[in-house]
Amino acid sequence: MPRRAHNLLSATRGRVRASMNKGNLFNLFKKGPTKYNQQTLYQQKWKAKQETRAYHGEHLGEKRWKAVFKPNLNSVAQLDASLQGKKVNFTPNAMQTYATLEKRLEVALFRAMFASSVRQAREFIKGGHVKVNGVVMKHSSFPLSSGDIFSINPEKALLAMGRVKPSLEQAVKVDKKQIGAWNNYVKTAKQHPKEVWELKQNKPPTLNTLNDQAASKTVSAKSYNEGLEKAMLEEQRKTTRESILSKILTVAANKPVEELQPEAFKSILPNKDDASKALNAYKILKEAEASVIGKTSVEDCKKYISTKSTEFKSKDEARIASQAKKILSEVLSSHLEFLRVNCENSKIPEGSISMPYSPDFAKKLKTHAKLDKDAILEDESTAKVNLPWQKGLFGRQDPSKPYFSPWTPRQFLGAFAVLPHHLEISFETCHAVYLADPVARPGHSEVISPYGLPTHERAFLYYARKGM
Numbered sequence: 197m198p199r200r201a202h203n204l205l206s207a208t209r210g211r212v213r214a215s216m217n218k219g220n221l222f223n224l225f226k227k228g229p230t231k232y233n234q235q236t237l238y239q240q241k242w243k244a245k246q247e248t249r250a251y252h253g254e255h256l257g258e259k260r261w262k263a264v265f266k267p268n269l270n271s272v273a274q275l276d277a278s279l280q281g282k283k284v285n286f287t288p289n290a291m292q293t294y295a296t297l298e299k300r301l302e303v304a305l306f307r308a309m310f311a312s313s314v315r316q317a318r319e320f321i322k323g324g325h326v327k328v329n330g331v332v333m334k335h336s337s338f339p340l341s342s343g344d345i346f347s348i349n350p351e352k353a354l355l356a357m358g359r360v361k362p363s364l365e366q367a368v369k370v371d372k373k374q375i376g377a378w379n380n381y382v383k384t385a386k387q388h389p390k391e392v393w394e395l396k397q398n399k400p401p402t403l404n405t406l407n408d409q410a411a412s413k414t415v416s417a418k419s420y421n422e423g424l425e426k427a428m429l430e431e432q433r434k435t436t437r438e439s440i441l442s443k444i445l446t447v448a449a450n451k452p453v454e455e456l457q458p459e460a461f462k463s464i465l466p467n468k469d470d471a472s473k474a475l476n477a478y479k480i481l482k483e484a485e486a487s488v489i490g491k492t493s494v495e496d497c498k499k500y501i502s503t504k505s506t507e508f509k510s511k512d513e514a515r516i517a518s519q520a521k522k523i524l525s526e527v528l529s530s531h532l533e534f535l536r537v538n539c540e541n542s543k544i545p546e547g548s549i550s551m552p553y554s555p556d557f558a559k560k561l562k563t564h565a566k567l568d569k570d571a572i573l574e575d576e577s578t579a580k581v582n583l584p585w586q587k588g589l590f591g592r593q594d595p596s597k598p599y600f601s602p603w604t605p606r607q608f609l610g611a612f613a614v615l616p617h618h619l620e621i622s623f624e625t626c627h628a629v630y631l632a633d634p635v636a637r638p639g640h641s642e643v644i645s646p647y648g649l650p651t652h653e654r655a656f657l658y659y660a661r662k663g664m
Contacts, residue, residue, distance in 0.1 A: 199256065204254070207222060210223050217312070221611055230243065230247060230651050232654075248294065251646060252293075264296055265659050267656075267659070269290070271635055288636050291641035292635070292641065292643060294643060295633065299633060300337050300340075301339075305321070305346070307616050311348075311352075321336045322336065325349040326349075327347050328340070328344055333346075342630065345630075353623075358604060358606060368573070372569070374590070375581075417544050417545065420544060435535070437525060439497075441524055442493065442496075442497045444478050445478070445492045447464060448478050449492060456478070461474040473523050487500065576592070
């Protein structure tokens with residue numbers, strides 16, 4: 197049976213444990229170099245033993261640890277280099293004091309980052325979630341050998357390395373604040389769209405190192421460009437000779453021909469040449485008193501354009517219609533090209549820092565309905581949260597999962613992400629290979645420890661005498 201866990205992460209006690217808890221990170225941060233001033237040799241060894249045992253195998257009783265302690269330490273010495281007169285780094289042999297614990301399945305599981313602490317690794321093993329060479333292993337002290345493959349249920353690895361799942365009440369409390377902040381933002385954006393847009397573009401970079409801003413900017417620019425292209429294609433699809441003629445007749449309706457200028461058609465045909473051609477087409481039809489004059493609907497214009505030359509009452513009327521159709525075809529071709537070029541010029545480079553201002557962006561924003569806390573506490577499925585950055589309740593997008601969903605790494609995980617040399621790990625499959633027992637090499641030790649060589653030397657001296 198392991199030792200009872202009583203206030204392990206106490207900030208007052210300040211012991212550094214084999215745990216990825218944020219409280220343990222604080223203890224590690226405030227832990228300065230161990231001082232042995234004005235202490236006897238025994239006091240130094242006792243203090244070093246206390247510090248190192250708090251991290252290495254703290255769940256084991258002292259009697260049990262002394263039974264597995266081995267005074268013969270494994271190390272590698274580069275004799276060939278020393279014989280040739282080359283400078284060889286010192287081999288930290290004493291760092292191997294607790295190397296025998298690294299063979300245990302529970303410690304290897306923690307080192308492989310499949311569990312957030314050694315004690316949690318023990319729980320996973322006892323629960324039958326860990327396999328060694330394809331066989332379920334329920335003995336946490338099982339000694340691994342070179343070449344052994346151990347694995348864990350991926351759901352348990354996600355639970356260990358993921359953010360803590362909030363309770364239903366906590367999730368509702370967070371979402372109520374988020375919805376309130378979002379509704380205030382929408383209200384402000386509708387009142388002052390320009391100021392909110394500029395504030396959004398000048399927003400400082402996030403402190404979240406896991407947020408890939410370059411990728412998000414690329415996605416934003418890409419989606420913006422795709423929106424422009426989609427709108428351009430839709431406009432081109434709607435633009436026909438009939439629609440252009442209908443717009444020309446609408447603009448020129450009830451206006452004398454002598455007073456019309458090309459600028460009058462700029463609203464429907466921004467290109468100057470197209471506007472001039474539109475005026476020319478209207479004059480031809482007006483002077484000939486074509487049957488389509490005074491009819492502004494697209495259906496009437498389509499009927500006029502689709503009329504064949506032989507179906508007109510006279511050859512002059514057919515000739516006038518042919519000239520107008522020719523001009524409208526030129527205007528159509530030119531306007532379609534104008535739309536394409538304008539779309540290409542309006543696109544922004546991928547990854548651009550600033551997005552062009554859109555006056556309609558605030559109109560697309562919608563407020564979110566308030567949550568009914570009582571109804572959600574009775575039935576979680578009634579919760580409907582649809583925010584731009586979140587779908588579903590905070591941390592409970594999938595209530596059936598025991599971890600934060602969508603899965604998010606636990607806090608300060610990067611500070612504990614130290615992988616040992618004696619393990620080969622595959623996080624995609626949650627498998628790891630135990631390559632060999634950790635050894636000490638010149639200038640390097642394969643045993644991970646928060647304490648330096650002086651502390652381990654004194655701890656080794658303590659157990660080399662007392663542990664035999």
